[in-house]
Amino acid sequence: MRAMVYRGPYKIRVEEKDIPKIEHPNDAIIRVTTGAICGSDLHLYHGMMPDTRVGTTFGHEFAGVVHQVGSSVQNLIPGDRVMVPFNVYCGSCWFCARGLYSNCHNVNPNATAVGGIYGYSHTCGGYDGGQAEFVRVPFADVGPSRIPDWMDEEDAVLLTDALPTGYFGAQLGDIVEGDTVVVFGAGPVGLFAAKSAWLMGAGRVIVVDHLDYRLEKARSFAHAETFNFAEYDDIVVHLKKQTDYLGADVVIDAVGAEADGNFLQHVTATKFKLQGGSPVALNWAIDSVRKGGTVSVVGAYGPIFSAVKFGDALNKGLTLRMNQCPVKRQWPRLFEHIRNGYLKPNELVTHRIPLEHIAEGYHMFSAKLDNIIKPLIISATA
Amino acid sequence: MTEPATPYRARKNTPPESRDALRARIPGWGVDLDPKDRPSFPREQPGIETGAHWDFPDRQPEAQPRERSIEHAMLPPVFGTSAPLKGASGAIRRYAYRRYSEGRAAHWLLLIGADRVDAWESHLKSLATLRPDNPVTETGIGSEFSGNGFKSRAGKRVDVNHSWMDPAIVAGPWVLAGLGAVAVVRALRGSR
Ligand SMILES: [Zn+2]
Ligand SMILES: [Zn+2]
Numbered sequence: 366m367r368a369m370v371y372r373g374p375y376k377i378r379v380e381e382k383d384i385p386k387i388e389h390p391n392d393a394i395i396r397v398t399t400g401a402i403c404g405s406d407l408h409l410y411h412g413m414m415p416d417t418r419v420g421t422t423f424g425h426e427f428a429g430v431v432h433q434v435g436s437s438v439q440n441l442i443p444g445d446r447v448m449v450p451f452n453v454y455c456g457s458c459w460f461c462a463r464g465l466y467s468n469c470h471n472v473n474p475n476a477t478a479v480g481g482i483y484g485y486s487h488t489c490g491g492y493d494g495g496q497a498e499f500v501r502v503p504f505a506d507v508g509p510s511r512i513p514d515w516m517d518e519e520d521a522v523l524l525t526d527a528l529p530t531g532y533f534g535a536q537l538g539d540i541v542e543g544d545t546v547v548v549f550g551a552g553p554v555g556l557f558a559a560k561s562a563w564l565m566g567a568g569r570v571i572v573v574d575h576l577d578y579r580l581e582k583a584r585s586f587a588h589a590e591t592f593n594f595a596e597y598d599d600i601v602v603h604l605k606k607q608t609d610y611l612g613a614d615v616v617i618d619a620v621g622a623e624a625d626g627n628f629l630q631h632v633t634a635t636k637f638k639l640q641g642g643s644p645v646a647l648n649w650a651i652d653s654v655r656k657g658g659t660v661s662v663v664g665a666y667g668p669i670f671s672a673v674k675f676g677d678a679l680n681k682g683l684t685l686r687m688n689q690c691p692v693k694r695q696w697p698r699l700f701e702h703i704r705n706g707y708l709k710p711n712e713l714v715t716h717r718i719p720l721e722h723i724a725e726g727y728h729m730f731s732a733k734l735d736n737i738i739k740p741l742i743i744s745a746t747a
Numbered sequence: 748m749t750e751p752a753t754p755y756r757a758r759k760n761t762p763p764e765s766r767d768a769l770r771a772r773i774p775g776w777g778v779d780l781d782p783k784d785r786p787s788f789p790r791e792q793p794g795i796e797t798g799a800h801w802d803f804p805d806r807q808p809e810a811q812p813r814e815r816s817i818e819h820a821m822l823p824p825v826f827g828t829s830a831p832l833k834g835a836s837g838a839i840r841r842y843a844y845r846r847y848s849e850g851r852a853a854h855w856l857l858l859i860g861a862d863r864v865d866a867w868e869s870h871l872k873s874l875a876t877l878r879p880d881n882p883v884t885e886t887g888i889g890s891e892f893s894g895n896g897f898k899s900r901a902g903k904r905v906d907v908n909h910s911w912m913d914p915a916i917v918a919g920p921w922v923l924a925g926l927g928a929v930a931v932v933r934a935l936r937g938s939r
Contacts, residue, residue, distance in 0.1 A: 373866030491827030568763030707775025
């Protein structure tokens with residue numbers, strides 16, 4: 366089969382690989398028809414995530430057709446069209462039993478601090494991902510769902526990470542009616558978070574980024590007010606002025622480890638890998654939220670320490686909430702919102718790239734070329 | 748005198764937009780106003796049907812020794828089998844896993860260091876294959892032309908002030924290795 370393969374920082378290629386095998390009785394092998402590149406894949410691509418091995422295949426957002434199932438699989442048969450949450454999880458450990466699927470303890474030997482994620486380094490379990498023609502999906506009776514007949518396959522792919530993560534980010538903000546919500550980052554997750562904040566009753570939603578074309582999308586897609594932080598000497602002061610010096614009730618960090626806007630932080634973290642992430646957006650969030658407010662973090666950070674302004678968080682009495690999203694827990698409600706027309710996920714898809722050209726896709730997404738927001742990967746066998 | 752700003756007294760100076768105005772402007776406004784309609788509320792919810800039909804899953808066979816965090820009590824029943832440990836990078840990784848917990852900076856810094864070693868080992872090894880690493884195709888740099896690289900960087904983008912480093916970071920090691928190879932060849936010739 367054809368598969369994207371990591372060759373070192375900023376370098377990937379498409380190679381011929383063996384089709385994955387059933388390694389556990391509850392495994393399924395899925396033939397991928399549509400996949401995606403996620404903003405967090407760029408952390409791997411840039412070499413920032415510890416234990417990202419040459420030869421691994423990335424990709425944690427995909428949908429496809431069941432090709433083969435293990436002996437204990439009861440819910441799926443070959444030929445089923447399925448969508449697969451980015452979490453690899455068992456459904457039965459201490460954490461899964463309480464709904465914390467992203468924190469599963471049974472799927473990741475390499476670390477106890479993080480669950481399993483497809484194609485997301487050995488730190489997240491050493492699974493190959495879905496930027497390939499086929500992928501091994503463990504716990505086939507737990508993670509995947511059949512794609513409902515009415516659902517568009519591109520919407521299904523966006524439901525494997527970007528949309529539920531954004532919606533979850535808004536949930537973590539514990540929004541109450543009338544709240545002013547600021548979202549840092551106008552990528553797919555930030556745009557979905559902004560949109561979801563309204564569903565939860567926000568009174569005002571503000572999106573901050575430095576890419577004008579994405580801010581334009583924040584206005585049209587997410588009905589948000591927008592500020593380009595590059596236009597302000599100090600975005601925190603500007604946000605204070607915008608909120609009559611109170612600060613926002615809720616701030617969502619949908620940027621994560623490669624936040625820009627502070628040269629030193631960005632360069633030490635992303636160029637020289639001396640921090641687990643550049644916490645520029647997180648520090649702005651801590652500074653621009655009101656005292657007693659909530660900061661929700663859904664941008665991805667690595668396991669190495671980051672220079673976070675913890676004293677301000679303490680002195681302001683903030684609630685800091687964060688997690689990787691337990692995707693499948695969000696699905697029933699999100700399916701309703703899509704059916705009702707409140708959420709239209711595939712409006713964020715800007716590029717559909719054949720698997721063979723995925724190296725160009727990564728470069729464009731990394732360098733933010735051609736007004737890219739969400740690139741999908743189309744498999745040759747699709 | 749102007750009014751004091753909001754936080755200097757108890758109420759907000761500007762009231763939020765009315766429910767009706769928000770509903771008219773934003774499809775679905777407020778449908779999840781009640782926290783009970785939000786799927787991850789409360790955060791921990793025992794008893795959700797997950798599809799698991801086991802108390803503890805079957806164990807995936809350990810075909811070759813699998814490295815694991817020393818914070819685990821045992822090898823978890825299911826794990827990824829991509830890219831098993833090999834070479835010098837594998838030795839560093841094995842040591843990082845065996846010696847240091849996830850709480851130790853040394854654990855992660857060794858793993859990040861091993862990643863750099865892995866890339867070098869793999870680049871060198873690829874030179875002995877029919878498909879050596881190709882820094883041009885593998886960086887996807889061609890999309891600078893197809894993707895309007897020049898035009899895309901117009902406007903107020905803050906990454907432009909450091910993206911000049913990228914070519915040096917990506918290509919720098921190749922250039923250094925090339926210069927090194929030239930130096931070695933010269934030295935060998937000179938010693939003859
Ligand atoms: Zn992702
Ligand atoms: Zn579990």
